Amino acid sequence: MDDQVSGEIIRVAMEDATPTIPVEIWDLILDELSGDTSSLKNCSLVCKAWTPKSQRCLFDVLTYSNHWHDPDSLHLDDLASFISASPHIAQYIRTLELCWCKQLQLSTLLSILSCLPYLRNLELGDRLHLLDDHGVASSPPTRRMGPLESFCLSSSEATSAVFHHILSLFPSIPRVTLKYRYWVERGRSDDPWYLYSSSGLIPLDLEVDTLSIHNVPWEMISAMLHHNSTMAKTITSLRLRMVHEYYSPARVGALLVKLPSLRHLQLGPYFPTPMDELRAEYPEGRAFKDLKLARFPLETVEFSFCLKDHATEMLEHFQLFMDADFPTCVREVRFSFFMPPHYWCFALPKSPGELASWAQLDRKMLNIPSHVRFRVAYVDGDRERFLTQKTVSPFRAFCEGVLPGITAKGRLSVLTEAPAVPHGAPRGCMCSSCAPAERT
Missing domain, CATH: 1.20.1280 (Monooxygenase)
Structure with missing residues (x-):
């Protein structure tokens, strides 16, 4: 017994002497x-x-996807049962991502959401077909959830009532993103996303800070914001992105009146199809005057475009943008241009006509109040990210060369996210026709 006691004392002493982290x-x-x-x-x-x-x-992020429609894969009803029976797991789920599901009943989705008390991000992604066979969407939610940080509905199918019911679960969602599946034939009568019908729907009591619209039919955007005035009044940042849809500046300007708190506006990128429609509607130019931006307390305005073949094509887009009537409170005007880098040529213009047009644009930008800064970004169109230093340097040199006035005043910022030009970095055009030896 004494040996046992001694051994226990030694063991305890050794444990006490062991440093702990x-x-x-x-x-x-x-x-x-x-x-x-x-x-x-x-x-x-x-x-x-x-x-x-x-x-x-x-379990911070829970993702469900039945991409291949495997009949043996976990059914969403089983997922709902698992989450309901595992509150010790459900409490850790902050992000829920659901996609590629042919038939997701709204009642099943609501059952899953009700078990996630700390959910902050909800994404209903590609090829998700939301159904309401039990008529749940026709009634107000029996239980509301806490605020979300972000909600994304991307290329999913849902009726207006289902979409409306999901949003009504939350008191506030700072970031809302709506993406339309642009590969579907436009105007199909069986496409539930084509029109937002507010018939029988109680306006949402929802606060939204940032609303991003990606290629959603204009009819839906307009109807949604007109019907849900509380949501519209809280929006401070709006992004309208076009791929195959075209948003007329006149219609956009009329809708902005519904957003009295708007501080940041981003239009584009204008891809070739909507850009052609813009030119057709405004053959004389001056399209963006119809936005009537001077009526709004905007702090930043950004326009982005997709260029086809040459950097000097930027001139047309700069001119279109600078025709807008900016409010006196605006602090920054931004331009973003999208195009894979191997299509670009950054050689400075040589023709007298082009040089005169760039000089006129430079003077117009200088006439904007001196507190306004201009930011120009060159972005990889495929991935929407800023490009490598090898591409950044000649692009910066091009912008500084064609806009010397605002450059000298320190009001032009070109790709501020990119690092400073290192010693010896190329600053001339690196396209295949101008510097073929420099390309790798």
């Missing part, structure tokens, strides 16, 4: 494993102290 340090270590599912699974089994943090990282 604070729990906060272990949490930081586990944070570094985010995205490594296998390692997080193993860590959750190491000890009880590691289990909550590991599960929090494991």
Whole structure:
């Protein structure tokens, strides 16, 4: 017995002498494993102290996709049952992503959402068919959830009532993104997204800070914002992106009146099809005067365009944009141009006509009040990201060369996200016709 007591005393003494790592340090270590599912699974089994943090990282994002419509895959009803029976897991889910599901009943979606008390991001993605066979959408929600941080409805099928019912679950959603599946034939009578019907729908009591519209039919945008005036009045940032849809500046200007809190406006990119429609509607130019921006308390305005073949095509778009009537409170005017880099030529213009047009544009920009800054971005059209330094440097040199006046005043910022030009970096045009030897 004495030996046993002695051994226990020694063991306890050794444990007390062993240095311990604070729990906060272990949490930081586990944070570094985010995205490594296998390692997080193993860590959750190491000890009880590691289990909550590991599960929090494991289940932070829950994604469901039946891309190949596999009949043996987990059914969403089974997912709803699992989440309902596992509150210790559901409490960690912050982001829910659902896509590629032929038949998702609204009642099933509501059952899943009701089990996620800390949900902050909801994305209903590609090829998701939302149904309401039980007529749930015709009644107000029996239970509302907490605020979301973001909601995205991307290329999904849903009636206006279903869409409306989902949004009515939340008191506020700072970021709302709506994307339309542009590959569907426009105007199909069986396309439930083609029109937003407000018939029988109670206006939403929803606060939205940023609304991003990607290729959604104009009829739906207009009807949605006119019907839901509370939501419209809280929007401070609006982005209208066009691929095959065309949003007439006159119609956009009329709709902006419904957004009294708007501070940031982004139009575009105007891809070739909507750009052709813009030229057809405004053969004399001056299209963006119809926006009548001077009526709104805007702080930033951004226009973006997709260029076809040559950097000097920017001149037409600059001129269109600068015809807009900017409010006196605007602080920054932004231009973004989209095109894969291998199509571009950054050689400075040489013809007297082009030089005179650029000089006239430079003077017009200088006449804008001195507190306004101009920002020009050159973006990879495929991935919407800023390009490499090899492409940035000649583009910056081109903009500074054709707009020397605002450059000298320090009012032109070209690709501020890109690093400064390193010593010896190329500043001339790097296209195949101007510098074929420089291309790799």
